[in-house]
Amino acid sequence: MEVTRRSLLDFALRGGAAACGLTAARRMMLLDLLAEDAADPAPFQIARVEYAAEKGRMLSRLGFGMMRLPMKGKDIDEELSGKLVDYAYRHGVNYFDTAWFYIGGKSQYYTGKVLEKYDRKSLFIVNKLPGNPGCRSLEKAKETFATQLKACRTDYFDNYLCHAIGNWGAFKRGYLGLGIIDYLKSERDKGRIRHLGFSFHGGKDDLRHFLDLKDQIGWEFVMLQLNADDWKGDGRTFYEMVVEAGLPVMVMEPLHGGRLAKVNVGARKKLEELKPGLSPAGWAFRFVTSLKNVTVALSGMSSMSDVIDNINTFRDWKPLTDEETKSYFDICAKYQGKNLIPCTGCEYCIPCPHSVKIPEIFGLVNMMRIEGKLGPDGDGRGMSAADRKKFLVMYKNKLGTHADASCCTSCGTCLEKCPQRVKIVEELQNVVALVDRVKKGGRG
Ligand code: SF4
């Protein structure tokens, strides 16, 4: 594919995180350009990596996370999503990751539908057993697994995960106590699960317990949240524990919910000087995939510009040198916004019974902090009049009056659902105070 066509594709979607934000004209232009690309008989291929658990499986280093597909209202924009998937597949992406809850339950059905036209052997389809309903009883686990195979229109999953486990006590009661792990092992024996692993959101002690079961259960990989932000905290510890256990690592949230792709202007300029042509998202992907044992980094791609940028990153993939990694961290540290809320925008916490748009609120505040528009400390003090006005307009336009932070009743329903352990109620109260301060001109 010619660079000029890629640039046009990029242009067609620039500025829109999701297809629902496209004008009709840009959407038409995008679809035309993608049709042209689809006619290219020999598109370039991205880097693949041999999967440590089974020699000979060549997984694309970039995995397609099927959780942030372009939407048309409440439904997946199947035409545009299909083009994104097709473009990715034609350029070598072969790892597709879905789950029961993604896109309100629609993702796994769409994953089956969109991938059905490809040779099954050329694909790696990944799904996960949800805690609810999957772990309520052994019968529910069996029912859930059967539903997932049917939804994905496949006889087997290449990788299957215990989804978002983190609490050792709950795992012992559910997965072990109810015989669910034995059932998953029996499905592996039958070949309907090719590789069994888990995705993890918990503490160090919990992870130690799960890894201690490596031989008993036969874990073959672990999916971890890993990115330059998390590297400073538990992320690195968890990664090192999994590597020490000798397991491959699949990476989720390599961009930390998109935050590492949306660095401020200063950081973007510095990164561009260091490696012309490599985007901030590209730096984040290169960092995680340069780490030992990391096989695949997932990206929940929602626009063609995401797909193109990511594929370009992995087209000429090379690990970062130690010097490049150091520079990357220095730039991130120097230019990162202050007091960012550790929200990745995953939407696990919604719907809120009081309609609070939690991910949108945190996303807006973080974006303004990254851009340095909420004052030097990100607390609304020392803002320019223009930034105050901009923030208040965006806050009102995005949230209205029935979904903003002040609508939170502190009921706590959302807290358990957050894999990042965000102190949602506290953070929302901080946002209420922030908005109030901005309205008062930065005082209070
Ligand atoms: S604590 Fe607040 S944000 Fe969370 S579910 Fe309850 S009302 Fe919604």
Ligand code: SF4
């Ligand atoms: S608050 Fe937590 S659950 Fe909600 S979107 Fe952010 S990270 Fe996800």
